[in-house]
Amino acid sequence: MGLLDRLLDLVKKRETPGLTADVPGLKIVAEAFDPVVADSAVLAASPDWVSTAPAVLRHHLLLPPDRLAEAASILAQDGYELREQAPDGEPARVLAVRVQVLDALHCAQERSRMAGLAQRLGGDALGWDAQQPEPTA
Numbered sequence: 001m002g003l004l005d006r007l008l009d010l011v012k013k014r015e016t017p018g019l020t021a022d023v024p025g026l027k028i029v030a031e032a033f034d035p036v037v038a039d040s041a042v043l044a045a046s047p048d049w050v051s052t053a054p055a056v057l058r059h060h061l062l063l064p065p066d067r068l069a070e071a072a073s074i075l076a077q078d079g080y081e082l083r084e085q086a087p088d089g090e091p092a093r094v095l096a097v098r099v100q101v102l103d104a105l106h107c108a109q110e111r112s113r114m115a116g117l118a119q120r121l122g123g124d125a126l127g128w129d130a131q132q133p134e135p136t137a
Contacts, residue, residue, distance in 0.1 A: 019054045019133070021081070021097045026056060026131040030102070032111065033060075033127030039111060040104035049130065052101070056131040059096040059114045060085075063123035068092060071121055091123055102130055 029048040032039055043049055059080075063071055072082040075096050085093040096114060100106070111128060118125040 019056065019099050021056045021058075021083075021099065021131075023133060025134045027134055028129050029055065029132045031127065031129035032107070035127075038104070039107035043102065043104055043107065048132070049102070050132055051103070053132055054099050055102045057098050057100055057102060057107070057110070057128060058131065059110065059128045060126040061094050061096060061114065061118050061123055062091040062126065063094055063118060063121055065090065065092045067121040067123070068094065071096075071117065074117060 027048070029050075030042050030046040032042040043051070049055075061071075068082065068084070071094070075082055078098070080096045080098045083095045083097055085095060107128065107130075111125070114128070115125040
C-alpha cells in the first residue's frame, strides 16, 4: 500500500455517512470557547462525547458580510458548509459545519485554522462546539 492509498484511507475514515448537521436530536457534547483551555482537556472533560462516533463540528465565527462568499469557498475545499446565524449583524455570525470523528489533535488543528482564516478575512473565531445524537434507549 503506497502513501497515496494510506492518505485516501485516512480521508475515507473521516467521512461519516448517515450523520448530517440537520439530523434531529443532536445535542452539544463538547464546547471550547476559552482559548486558554486545550481541546484535549475539553474532550476529556465531556462525559457525553463518544470518541468513536461521528460528530457535527461547528466553528463559531464573526466575519465581515462582504467576505462570506470567500470564506464559504475556502471552507468548502475541506468539506465545511458555511451557515449564517445572524446575517443582519456587522460582523455576521456564522457557523463552519462539518461531520467528522473528533479527536484532540484535529480539533486543535481546525481551531487554529479557523482563527487564521477569520483573521485573514477581518473577523474573529469565537470557538467550537460538537454535537452528537442523543443515545437511544
